[in-house]
Amino acid sequence: MNTLNTTEIQQLLSRTEEFFSNPFEPLDTSRTDVCQLFRRTKELANELIREVECVNAQNVLLERQKLEMEQRFNSSYIKKENEQLRTAMQQLHVRNAEMDRRIDEFRRRYEDIDHYNTALSSVYIASNQLHSTLDFSEVVKTAEEILWNLVAAPAFAIFLRPEKGEDLKLVGGIGIEGRFPHGALRDPAGMINDALSKGVSLFIDAQTSGDPLACIPLQLQGRGTVGLIVIYEIEQHKGGLSNLDKELFDLLASQTATAMTSSRVYGETMKKLKSMESFISLVSGSDNN
Numbered sequence: 001m002n003t004l005n006t007t008e009i010q011q012l013l014s015r016t017e018e019f020f021s022n023p024f025e026p027l028d029t030s031r032t033d034v035c036q037l038f039r040r041t042k043e044l045a046n047e048l049i050r051e052v053e054c055v056n057a058q059n060v061l062l063e064r065q066k067l068e069m070e071q072r073f074n075s076s077y078i079k080k081e082n083e084q085l086r087t088a089m090q091q092l093h094v095r096n097a098e099m100d101r102r103i104d105e106f107r108r109r110y111e112d113i114d115h116y117n118t119a120l121s122s123v124y125i126a127s128n129q130l131h132s133t134l135d136f137s138e139v140v141k142t143a144e145e146i147l148w149n150l151v152a153a154p155a156f157a158i159f160l161r162p163e164k165g166e167d168l169k170l171v172g173g174i175g176i177e178g179r180f181p182h183g184a185l186r187d188p189a190g191m192i193n194d195a196l197s198k199g200v201s202l203f204i205d206a207q208t209s210g211d212p213l214a215c216i217p218l219q220l221q222g223r224g225t226v227g228l229i230v231i232y233e234i235e236q237h238k239g240g241l242s243n244l245d246k247e248l249f250d251l252l253a254s255q256t257a258t259a260m261t262s263s264r265v266y267g268e269t270m271k272k273l274k275s276m277e278s279f280i281s282l283v284s285g286s287d288n289n
Contacts, residue, residue: 112244119244122150123251130259134266139259140172143252147229148174151248155209155233159185160218160260161226163268168228171260175233185228191215192230199225201250206240209233214241216249218257226257 126146130139140158147153155175159168168185188196195202195215203214211232218227229249234241 116244119150119248123248123255126150126252127255130255131262134263136260136263136267139256139263143256143260144172144174146252147231150252151231151245152235152238153231153233154235155231157185157230157232158256159228159230160264171227192228196225196228201246201253203241203246208236208238208240214246214249216253218253218260220257220261223261226261229253229256 126142129142129146133139133142143158147156153174157173157176157180158171160171162169168188170180170183170185185192191202191204191212192215195217199217199219201214201216204210207213209232212230213233214229214231216229216231217225218229219225229252231249234245238245
């Protein structure tokens with residue numbers, strides 16, 4: 001908005017007043033009337049100047065108010081845009097967090113599946129190793145290596161029920177020196193007794209050692225519980241027995257029960273066969289004499 005220039009009006013009045021106040025010109029009636037008219041005009045001009053100055057001041061105030069309003073409008077618009085952007089960013093953060101959570105979940109599931117596949121492959125190899133020989137001592141040795149390497153158990157015992165008698169005989173184990181001086185599991189109690197009587201595997205969670213930490217029965221279809229694996233300790237870094245560990249124990253127990261029973265029956269059969277052959281040879285020698 002433009003303002004009126006009062007300076008030019010004042011300059012024009014000053015020049016006109018100089019013209020009419022010339023002392024070298026005589027004052028006649030017409031000139032006197034013109035001077036009076038000029039004085040009246042000057043008064044009106046001064047009033048106009050004052051009004052113009054007031055209008056100019058108002059214009060300046062209006063310009064300032066307009067500028068302030070524009071600034072406030074721009075600030076409000078920017079603030080509104082910032083709020084919208086902030087809301088959009090928060091929504092993006094929420095979506096990104098959800099995507100990260102889902103990616104982590106998929107990654108854990110993939111790792112679990114990969115772990116399971118690796119473990120199942122190891123169990124398959126271990127099963128082949130257990131059934132690759134009918135030598136009982138070799139089967140026990142293989143079972144010990146599997147428990148040590150696959151399940152990371154540094155302290156465990158393997159028991160097998162003899163054909164005659166109730167006490168379970170200690171046939172293998174690691175890290176159990178001095179626990180079973182009689183080489184047998186006598187008067188089982190607590191979790192060991194529960195595992196034997198119920199025929200189910202029992203575990204203590206969220207621990208790496210116990211007395212015992214886990215009991216896994218060795219079972220054969222039609223013959224019931226033929227033995228028992230007792231775990232006393234696992235590696236500290238595992239933090240406790242996982243669900244995969246428990247499944248591996250059950251799978252290994254089934255394969256170990258079959259392999260040990262087969263090798264023991266084979267060994268006893270071979271002993272009986274050798275005894276029979278010795279008896280036949282002895283009888284044949286006596287007949288020849």
